[in-house]
Amino acid sequence: MLRRFRSLNSIAVTATHFAIILLIILCGDVDSLYDGNTDRGLYVLTEESFNPTVYRHIGPNRELRTESNLWIVQFYNSWCGHCIKFSPIYKALANRTQHWSAYLKLGVVNCADDLNRDLCTRFGIRQTPVLRLLTTGSHPANKGEDVEVRHSTTNLLQTVLDVMEYQRTPRELQPLPEQRVGELWASLPRSVNEVAVIVEPIGSHVGKEALLHALPNLHAIALRRAHNNNRALLDSLNVNERTTFVMFLDRLHPDEKGLVTLESLSRNSDPVAVFTNAIIRADTELTTRLRIQRRPQLGPVYGDTTSPAVRRPMQMQVHSASSFTLSVQTAVSGQDLNSAVLYSLSNEIARHNDITGREYETLKAYVTGLIKWVPVRPATLTALRILETSLRRGNGITGAEVTRLLRASNLNVDSGAIEWDHCKGSVPDRRGYPCGLWQIIHTMSVRAYEAGLLSAATVESNALAANGVLTAVIGYVEHFFSCGECSRNFMKGVASLRRNQVVVSNADAVLFLWRAHNNANRFLAGDLSEDPAHPKQQFPTLVQCLDCRNSADPQAQTIVWNEGNVLRFLREFYGAKRSAGATFVLE
Template sequence: MASYRYLYFFATILILVLPWLGLNCKAELYEGITNIQSLNNDTLDRYLVRSNRCWLVQFYSSWCGHCQSFAPTYIRLGEDVAGWKSVIALAAVDCSDVRNVPVCRRHHVDAFPTFKLVNLMSSDLSKTAIVYDGEKNIQDMRTAMVDHIIKQHWNRNLPWLHFVKFEHFRALLSNMLPIHHAAIVIFEDSHSYLGRELALDLTSNKEMIVFRVDRNKKLLSAKFHVTSYPSVYFLHRNSKIVKIAVKSNSSRKLYVKSFKNMGLISSFKLNSTNQKKTDLHNHHLPSVAAKVNIIDLDSAITFAFRRELCLKSTLNKNETLALRNFVMILSKCYPGSPRRMKFLQLLYKWMNKREYLNQISTEQITTFIDSMNASLPKKIVWSKCMGSHSHLRGYPCGLWTLFHTLMTQNCQSNFGMAMDRRKILYGVRNFVQYFFSCQKCRYHFLKEAATISSTVKSNDDAVLWLWRAHNKANSRLKDDKSTDPEFPKVQFPPLYLCPTCRLPSQSYNDSTIKWNKDNVLKFLQKFYSDIEYNENGAELPLHVNYVRAPSGSGVIQMGWDVSLMNTVDISFCIIMYLTAGVIIFYMYWYFCTRGKYRKLCKRKITY
């Protein structure tokens, strides 16, 4: 009976704990990465304020394609400078997590990825942290980290990274003996970073000290018989000098390898530029949604207003005007429910009254949105834009879908006339310029948008321009790490959705597709005007249905059906869950007490 009691106990724990583990799991780009500290709104100040080391912090968004592409580089950087942890460490903050929006706004982060270098013993991060805007590669970022350390007020926690003067060298060696067993002496040019980086690599060895010597110091060079630069020497406390022999002009990697072989430093992984690239993408094409779902449109607007907009503390006059114009376009063209349209119209009137202001607080906007009962969904749910992982597709897909949908609607201006779609296109461009936080994506879109004035002369041109821009983005990103391997980037519309959109003799995978623009225009207007709603016209449809590609089209057939639960369903599940927990505990108590009762009975019978 005792074994059964333990069995019931562990079954109870598993049943009660496992569901919550599943609910709380969240996919992050740097989850479980040893050399990168994941921070959030609660822990950032605890780690960084008055820290005894410097920090390089990346503020990123898990939906940002450029952030996803850069993640492997940042991870390799963490491996490359793992030996520097006691002096400077790496951290990351996911600003797409709604809980981290306050800390990202406090640090004035409105573009991703943003990198900030935090000073040693800094007390006010928002004012003293330095934005790194250099090249996003390992070498340049490592150099910036070294430069940042050199600028700090020196203390015992920092290695001495400057050149040693000749008159101080003998005194430093004499002072070295009681504390350090050996020294590394590096002869190099003044512009070289090798010695500084090796000094940081050796910070983990407290029995070692590093001296950098300028190659122009001829007396010291003659003492060590230096003939080439850079040269690295190992100096033991018994004055024995050993040159660390590596090839001339060797990289830091070979010197570190020699240090490891000599037992001077512990092992850590250095970046290798010859790493093999793994192909994450399958060579099949999944099915494409047959209709636009209102869930994706609502979620795109919700994400824009509740996540992206909140990253800014205030909007200047240009940003306020761009947002007002975009809200005006939404209030005229958005194919939402009457309740959603009423909210957008009220929001436009509210912003129109504040057009004259030089700046407006985003808190005022969010307060007004929250004051409207059920103005926007509280939870962001993706339907046709759902990715195979939580950080894939989602907002970028929903935003593109929203832009295309707005372009193809029959909108009316304030004077009752049809709205010029070129005005909608300019509104989309300005929204991306000021409120799309992925820097690289924004750059490419604005670069393409520079051609609008010269190429877009009519409403049809506006629709086709946005379609071409989206296909160019798909072509550029088809082999990017941010692409969902289950949803490869393809030229839209695919052959099986619109066979007449391509000129004859065009294959599905042809990289030089020739389009029938008249048929493409008709397809786009029909596709983005056919919105999928609930049967009762509510914003959230009951099911998500994916169309299957016809046989013989060269596309693997696939699809899924996702059921969405409303508040009543969730409440019922919680009640059932709690009821099941009570029943299990009762059964556990019942069998435990029954076993004790049987033992007592046996004892009484024995006596």
């Protein structure tokens, strides 16, 4: 039991008072948020498959290039909470656009996979999730252009439609220039006698999407798009519509025009589906008259396309307390610390091509902090000291050089060496590294605080100073932590701290980081990225430290913390006197 603190045992509350609900997750090992066999319209890419899938030998010199279609590739980390949240959105986009493959293909690369480390480094992936656009004719040396990550399927689809229009892929997506109907017919092959023109306001996405849904299914009708400010075209057609509509024109019967408008739709109609179906129906009627055999119709396959990454069913089983013992972590795990250090070195720092300037100073401070304050295995400590020596001699380093130094010290930096203890998730891709990084952060800050109490002369008293422990932690999260949204949210709290304080004591640094962690837990509670067997809670829990709260009511909406007791608890949990990995059991 933790010294100085009452546990629930001390007030005669035992596990026999609880009915424990366990989540039994029926799933095998899954090392990716995406499955190329079941996620329609997605290419799951690896270092080995990327070039053969994305590029082709083109031209007389047989150069590797992308073909006439665009590629959008998502680079992600399978442990990243925001990547997990984004995965159903990206899957829904892939399903909705799967039949656009002649113009657009979507891929994914898991940067948490050792096998993809060099690929993610090649594309300069530092934070995830990242969407990269590879345009027509892109060379393998091209890192692509960033596409904004949107947090709804509708917004992401609209962004992709705008990208495709800007890239003129397919050409039918480009709005017609100012021209009369005669000029339109002159621009089409003589063999084409019918054309459908989608007219919509600038900024609308209805016509763009309908065009792309219809285009792969057309055999005889030409399809074009125009803006509703194209007066030359609309005046020549005697049309005054200002909303989105589809006009059907016949070269041989110019007086016969068909018109489908938004106003003609019922209130609950999906305009994209109505316009798409109207165009395909007109093409079907024409191919029937011309006796042209049609291909099977292509389109989205709606269904379970937005399900979480863990697809297999979960069963709830209720166990009585008499058959269950509750293990409560009472100290940081040395195994979690060592694994988190290995991952941060080999999968985050090593992915940076060039580390100079502020990043270089941050790396030096971080490595020095690890050596001073974080207990790791002897082989890891030796590698850290070799890296620290190299960093002191120079003013820049590459991620590849970091990896070389680690391997030269005989440190195993492959994923097989990374094993989680208390940070192990109950399902794949949950907890793991984010949990481990928090353990590093708290351990560094607590042990720097303790060292300052023992010998103030050897430890910087201002945690925000250039060589302060908080500066090292902040620098790592800002420059190297690869969960982009996590880093940005953390830095918002840092910005607020810096506005109000210039000097932060090491004790206050410990509490600032503790509050930041609890804020993250509060934000992510109930989120798709949450481990079902380890729900996000405010730390420490009532079981771990009853005296850390001014109220023992577990149903209280607002927790009033006793921060003096919290600080003492954190010293007990992360401090140098604790035996790493210790637990106690409620019986």
